[in-house]
Amino acid sequence: MSVAARRDPADRMLSIRTIYHEPDVESWPRGREVLERFPDAERVVVPSHQDIPGLYGNAGSVESWVRNKREVLVLGEKRSLQARPNGRSADFIAPSTSNGCAMACSYCYVPRRKGYANPVTVFVNIERILGYLERHAGRQGPKPEPNQCDPVDWVYDLGENGDCSVDALISDNVRDLVELYARLPHAKASFATKFVNRDLLGWDPRGGTRVRFSLMPRQMSRRLDLRTSPVAERIAAVDDLVEAGYEVHLNFSPVVLHEGWHDEWRELLREIADVLGPAARAQLACEVIMLTHNAALHDVNLGWHPRGEELLWRPDLQESKTSHSGQENVRYRARWKRRWLDQLLELIGTELPGCRVRYAF
Structure with missing residues (x-):
């Protein structure tokens, strides 16, 4: 085993040298904990976690894209607490406990909004967020009927704007959320991840958290999933997480089409079928999301x-699409996309029988 492989995953992912933080973060216990976790980092007070001159909106920052992810951390307070209805992967999108990511997937949509830098922002008012979510779940009561999100529980997506497995290297926010949903009736947490954080195995989720491992063929992942755990390592972690009390689904996302994609996906699906044990296979489900890209992110x-x-960026295969938020994106041309999606769904049914497709688009 190499020295790099033996290093702590937090050391490989993060080497925080600068912490930008709002003036009041030390009034929150979580803010003090995070600052103490990185005692050697330079601290820079900023008026808002969203307003950091020289970082966001600075075209020159793109030259330090990966370095900023590794060396910069932002601390602030989440002021708008709202669980937004979703209906696809989850019933609700929970208010974020973070924003941004230390990984560098080149298709990530979050930088479309943030400009030329996208390090992790941690929100320190976790007590308020936990209280809001507990009250919101309590108001829902029992789920009246099954849907594609879950047959029994109301599902809350925790990691819309980041990766919770990486966030757990920085603070205890994610562990607090897992412990909350372990005891809440009628509610389940859910997050997608591309990082294997084995610290999660020591927690006690009691079936209240769904981990969705994002996967794509390894040849594609090597080009696009920068700073993530290898695809084989993600697949190998599924059985361990199921044994630890998590529900584990797969997130085939984004599906990036190119010449030879069909054979690459067949190889991936066969690897999953070979590696996963009976317990993981019995609870397995997946979602399939075709690539959506954006001209600003392309630049x-x-x-x-x-x-x-x-x-x-494949103009020969793509067409413009206006998103629900008004952004001008590009997607695969509709008349072809349906055909390709059906081919992939057929492949999943053949190579990974019993894996329920919760939704696909």
Whole structure:
């Protein structure tokens, strides 16, 4: 085993040198805990976690895209607490306990809003967020009927704007959330991840948290999933998490199409079928999401990882699409996308029988 492989995952992912923080973060216990966790980092007070001159909106920051993810941390307070209805992967999108990510997936949609840098922002008012979520879940009562999110529980997506497995290296916010949903009736937490954090195995989720491992063929992942856990390592972790009390689903996302994609996906699905044990297979489900890209993100990526754009930016296959938030995105042309999606769904049914597809688009 190499020295790099033996290193603590937090050391490999993070080497925090600068912490930008709002003036009042030390009034929160979680803020003090995080500052104490990185005692050697330079502290820079900023008026808002969303307003950091020289970091966000600075085109020059793109040259330090990965370095900022590794070395910069932002602390602030989450002021707007709202569980938004969803209906796809989850019934509700929970208010974020973080924003941004230390990983560097070149298709990530979060940088579309943040500009030329996307390090992790941790929200320190976790007590308020936990209280809000407990009250919200209490108001829902029992789920009246099954839906594609879950047959029994109301599902709350925790990690819309980041990766909870990485966030758990920085603070105890994610553990607090897992412990909350372990005891809440009629409610379940859910988050997608591309990082294997084995600390999660020591927690006690009691079936109240669904971990969704995002997967794509390994050849594609090597080009696009920068700073993530290898695909084989993610697959190998499924059985362990199921044994530890988590529900574990798969997130085939984004599906990036190119010449030879069908054979690559067949290979991935066969690997999953070979590795997963009976307990994991018995509870397995997946979601399938075809790539959506964005011109502004394309321009950012050209500044730090142009080779990835050779796969993501395909005008010969894509067309413009206005998102629900009003952004101008690109997606695979509708008349072809349905055909390709059906081919992948057929492949899942053949190579991974018994894996329920919760939704696909």
